Amino acid sequence: MLKLNRTTEYGLIALSHLSQKALGEAASAREMADLYGLPFDILAKTLQRLKDAGLVQSAQGARGGYRLQRELTQVTLSEFLELMEGNTSVVACAERLSDSLSDCEFHSRCRIQGMMRGLDSRLKVFLSGIRLSELTATSPLELVQLQPLTQKQVHS
């Protein structure tokens, strides 16, 4: 159920790296790939995605690279996962729910559909309570229970 995609891990490592750079200093995909032993091509694509999402900004050409564009304290794990992994529903059929509920022949008899949606929303609350900054801190931290962000703070 819970395993992160590799790209998500790579993204987290990259963001962590960037968050430690001096302000205005860029890091290239190559630099990070070599330092952490990550496959360059994939890391590059991942950074692209982060850029499209507005989490980082990029500079092309020699001496180019990536910089953080948003404060990681203001990005929730929920938002990040949605970005990196697409739909975060726990059940396959829930993804299609918005399209057509009656795709599933056994819908009327289905026992788990309702509760899975409930679980989804509860999980989302949980994930929204974790800030990316908590996950990208340098030292092995104990995660402490934080107040969930207010609606205004949550972008997505």
Next chain:
Amino acid sequence: MLKLNRTTEYGLIALSHLSQKALGEAASAREMADLYGLPFDILAKTLQRLKDAGLVQSAQGARGGYRLQRELTQVTLSEFLELMEGNTSVVACAERLSDSLSDCEFHSRCRIQGMMRGLDSRLKVFLSGIRLSELTATSPLELVQLQPLTQKQVHS
């Protein structure tokens, strides 16, 4: 990150079905497979697993089938997932942590290992706070925030 295995879904459906049977009345794998449109073979194996874990008991032969063996109010989602999906760590490398931490060449430079473990444990608290009975209720329920089970109540 979050998608459940199919077998986990099947298991949930089966448990839900069993929880609605009158006490002492058994349901067969065939019966459930037909009713919910699930692949018989897989459902059978799933039930086997639930039996080995002590969640249900089985009776062989004609008129046999499965019955609940434990109160679903006393089984946490955490325990159930561990049972159905094995290791529930969010990162692949964390599974090997207990074996040998230094498998990963980049361990010393790794930025996410510590925090991923923190995330793991926080997630576990979350999952331990959800009882299977909440997920197997008949009607599409809103999940309410419950008190986590006490240590005594949590078996695993």
Next chain:
DNA sequence: TTAACTCGGATAACCTTAGTCCGATATAAT
């Protein structure tokens, strides 16, 4: 004796993820 069951292994089909390879474009430094 038969039909309806659980039990359990081996194997095949499928699908997603992860990784690779390629070329194009942009820009700073020489």
Next chain:
DNA sequence: ATTATATCGGACTAAGGTTATCCGAGTTAA
């Protein structure tokens, strides 16, 4: 200008895991 270092982005292959299917064997009530 030319070169080296970057981002950008598509197409493709490889690998691995999940899901499903196909067996046969053992149990038990009718």
